[in-house]
Amino acid sequence: MWFRLLYVLLSLNVIFCYKILALFPHRGKSHYNVFEPMLIELSKRSHQLTVINHFPQKIKIDNFEDINLNENGEDLNEVFPFGFFGSGLLSRLNLVRKLSVVTEDTCETLNTRVMNEFIRRKEKFDLVLTEHFMGNCYLGLMHFTGGSLIGLTSGGMVPWSNDYIGNPDNPAYIPILFSGMADSMNFFQRAINTVHYVMTRLFYKFLIDSPSNELARKYIDSNLPDLDTFAYNTSLILSNIHFTLHRTKPLVPGLLEIGGVHIGNVRKLPQNIEKWINESSEGVVYFSMGSMLIGHSFPIKKREMFQRAFSRLKHRVLWKWENDTMPGKPDNVMTQKWMPQFDILCHPNVKAFVAHGGLLGMTEAVHCGVPVVVMPQFGDQFTNARALEASGGGVILDFSTITEDNVYEALQKVLNPKFKKQAEELSARFKDRPMSPMDTAIYWIEYVARHKGAPHLKTAAVGMPFYQYLLLDVIAFLLVVFLSICLVSYYTLKMLLKCVYPAKVKKTKTN
Structure with a gap:
């Protein structure tokens, strides 16, 4: 016992x-x-x-x-x-x-x-x-x-x-x-x-x-x-x-x-959203500009560009929109004030994400293997967008110069099966960790x-003065040593020449 x-x-x-x-x-x-x-x-x-x-x-x-x-x-x-x-x-x-x-x-x-x-x-x-x-x-x-x-x-x-x-x-x-x-x-x-x-x-x-x-x-x-x-x-x-x-x-x-530390398990979607996604034969584009940008402050002309571009798609669109109504909303667009973003992005019938480049949304899209059209607005969003584009997971739209045509072209690019494959490969790399x-x-x-x-x-660089970290003191020292050697060599050579050719030096001075 x-x-x-x-x-x-x-x-x-x-x-x-x-x-x-x-x-x-x-x-x-x-x-x-x-x-x-x-x-x-x-x-x-x-x-x-x-x-x-x-x-x-x-x-x-x-x-x-x-x-x-x-x-x-x-x-x-x-x-x-x-x-x-x-x-x-x-x-x-x-x-x-x-x-x-x-x-x-x-x-x-x-x-x-x-x-x-x-x-x-x-x-x-x-x-x-x-x-x-x-x-x-x-x-x-x-x-x-x-x-x-x-x-x-x-x-x-x-x-x-x-x-x-x-x-x-x-x-x-x-x-x-x-x-x-x-x-x-x-x-x-x-x-x-x-x-x-x-x-x-x-x-x-x-x-x-x-x-x-x-x-x-x-x-x-x-x-x-x-x-x-x-x-x-x-x-x-x-x-x-x-x-x-x-x-x-x-x-x-x-x-x-x-x-991706914030990413949890995918949850069941609200019934109305799931029905809208499942019934789309071509798939769905999800459009959200995060929690800090007011959707209804979207400039009217630019909003209409997106509406016309979306109406040209065979896909359905989920658009996070904070107002009760959206003037000129196309029939293939569904709006809602709040949507469970991660759960939507991981639905297999969601084909693309239009976003502002916030890191939580970018990370969720990469995790779910969804290509992104990024329209950065502030802060780190521009850098996030460049990184995503360079990694093959998205394309960038400049908000200040958008037109109906370049919105549509960007959507067509990320909706291409080849681009979807790139996004899925990025997702596989992102999730492959010990x-x-x-x-x-x-x-x-x-x-x-x-x-x-x-x-x-911690490395020894912590607390090191910048002139030491950048080796400015070493460079300065080596320059002094190099210049000193040059000066010593110059005067030594000059003295040797005087000793070896004294008459020639004297004659030159006389002339």
Whole structure:
């Protein structure tokens, strides 16, 4: 009996449960939507989650404590009209300046009742998860929470986040998040990408980072060290990207791709939508511009171009449209204010997706093997669109120059069986991984906790001054050495010539 009891005890797996603080102070719901399933999964695995966010759980979850920053229950679904952000170079650069205003609003939430109560708790944690997107003011909480820091990015890497783990970030072939470039660039594109790189980092330093430090000291502790002290202690960054979609680039071990971590199981469609899709003999095109763009703000002339292009198709169209009615709606178009996007895209009779290039939608389309007509509007959507096009999963439409004919031509291109095959091949590459994105994320979060911050994941480049990282000091030293050798050689040779040909030198001077 004692032998059996000992055997059972030895057979039990040791389960380590960690206290985890998750920081999501940004008001953008799409950012939180990426990682919410991961947080819930961590709680299901018996880790104790404290989540600071604006979107608390509607149904209580075990091991999951929400600290609700949206105390007044405001509607935080920001919506914008088409063309609000602009698409030119200056508009994209100006986006970082606009983010500085958003950063200040985010940091001000440190002065809410719930955050004042949380700060007074002085609670300790094993791990801190935070999104790297704008300012680091919430990292000031680590002054008393302790714990190892794991960064999260809901899209591609912002330039300053690469510094935290020493990840290479060369603008010669790595598109900057807001530049709208592909990885293969000509001279002019590399020049634009480099300007984006330099200007973005300068804007961040002076318009985002400095105010974040001031507000963190104001609301958390006046004796806080510089927030970079915490940021440069980042153990790991989990990024919602994947090389099959975002193209190949060098990654240090501390940067892991978990693109698609939000994707769950396909659910049954509402009856009216399923009937509309199933009864289409040619298939269905799904049209949605996400949650932030107001469908009915679509300029009338451009909307009519799409309507006429759709009416020329044999396919049916599902159009996410926020108004009750749509003037001039063709018979083959069905509109609805909200639709279950992922479940629609994975239906086998859905043949194409017209979208704005938001990363959640792009990732879902790639997962389901649906080709996309992308019409980017702002932020990282231009870069996402270029990456998707380069990967063979879609084509790009310029919103400012669309016509009925080029809309129809783009649709015909992606509806071609050859293009569908490309999209399915991309989907197969995207899903072919040793572990699912969710299991990958959970494993590495627990890995960092098990190994006390896993400092061995970081390269020596972390915290290195830029002149050392770019070898400017070495280049300067080698230039000095080279010039010194040249000068010494010159004067030595001159002295030798004087010794070997003294008469000739003297005669030359006399003449």
